[in-house]
Amino acid sequence: MIEVEHLSKLYGSTSAIADVTFSVEPGEILGFLGPNGAGKTTTMRILSGYLPATSGTAKVAGFEVHEDSMAVRQRIGYLPESPPLYPDMTVEGYLNFVAQIKGVNAGDRPQRIQSALTRCNLLEKRKTIIRKLSKGFRQRVGIAQAIVHDPPVIILDEPTVGLDPRQIIEVRNLIKNLAGDHTVILSTHILPEVSMTCSRVAIINHGQVVATNTPESLMTQLMGSSGYELEVEGEFAAIQQCLQAVSGVKTIEPMLTDLLPQNRLKIKVVSESETELGSELATALVSHHLKLYEMRRVQASLETVFLQLTTEETPVENVDEVEPSDAAIEGGTPNENADL
Incomplete structure (x- = not known):
């Protein structure tokens, strides 16, 4: 449904993204994960037709974004980080306006608006002025405008930024319900967002995609081992000598903690x-008369994988960690959408 190959974007001599390649299957939710300034928003804007790429290709539903821009726009729903709302309109009036400009036939508009309101749990707010809504409901209205024309592809850029925990859960559930009927790209730097919502993840760092797979496969592939945390009484040297004799042990490290009784150590063993x-x-340990008080198996986490991939040096020339803002490019206000 979405095919991105060797996509690059330059702002002068600064590379915002470089040689980005990934694909998204129909009905899939892909988490586009990366630290602030990694190139997530730039990629989303190129896919939506908002920005032109410097090089490379991007196809949505078989149409090339640069060559068939209007055909692509008809097939995507886009929620930028700041929802494009008109605060003095009612929710229903705004969705009707959006449906018109997106080319929904007049006879189909009531049904499409009703469907968007229902899926986003906005039926009770349909007559409410948008400026009177909480941030969570405004975010739902933003998602409703992205799906009101029933596009096959939905692009969501940081959809839960600034929401409280309850609102985050509600928006996550809404996004998960879009899968199957729609292909979704979810751009975020929030790790739980990916693990709880997405079927697959692409990690971008310094403008390059450094890994693409399911969260589970990434953890297995990159960590490649199981870990154990042990609480043992004794000297570290003696514990280390004992455990190194066990076949399959990869590393043995002491863990810093101030909460243990005297003479007890917390040890991390990686197999x-x-x-x-x-x-x-x-x-x-028992055969060497070392007292074992606790043993806990530790699985690799997505957070560990993310930190491993985004803290290593990436060989990309002319990459600035912070991309130029829209204000710098278009003369907008300094703080508007400054985090790309």
Whole structure:
């Protein structure tokens, strides 16, 4: 449904994104994950036809974004980081206006508006002036305008920024309900957003996609091991010598903590890939008369993978960590959508 190949965007000599390549299957939710300034919003804007790419290609539903811009725009719903709302309009009036400018036939508009209101849980707010809505409801209106013309592709840029925990859960559930009927790209720097919402993730750093896979596969592929946290009484040297004799142990490290009784240590043991060492570690410690108070198996987390991928140096020339804002490009207000 979406195919991006070798996409690059230059602002003068500064590279915002470089050689970005990924794809999204029909009905899938892809999490586009990266730190602030990594190039997420620039990529979303190119896909939506808002910005031209410097090089590379992007196709949506078979149409090339640059060559068939209008055909692409008819097939996407786009929610930028700041929802494009008219605060003095009612929710229903605004959706009717959006449906008109998106080319929805007059006979189909009532049904499309009703469907968008229902899916976004806005039926009770349909006659409410938008400026009187909470931020959470305004975000829902932003999603409703993105789906009112029933597009096959929906692009959501940081859809839960600034929401409270309850509103975040509600928006996440709404996004998950869009899967299947729509192909969704969800741009975010919030890790729980991806693990709780998306079926697949693309991690971007310094303008380059550094990994693409399911969250589970990324954790297995990049970490490649299981970890154990042990609470043991004794000297670290003796514990280390004991555990190093266990076949399959990769690393043994002490963990800093001030909460343990005297003479007790917290130890992190990492095993080789797919190796279960719990019983062997416990047996080794007991046979050496070392007291084991606690053992806990630790799985690799998406946070660990994200930090591993985004803290390593990426060899991209002329990359600035902060991309130029719309204000710098178009002469807008300094703070408007400054985080690209």
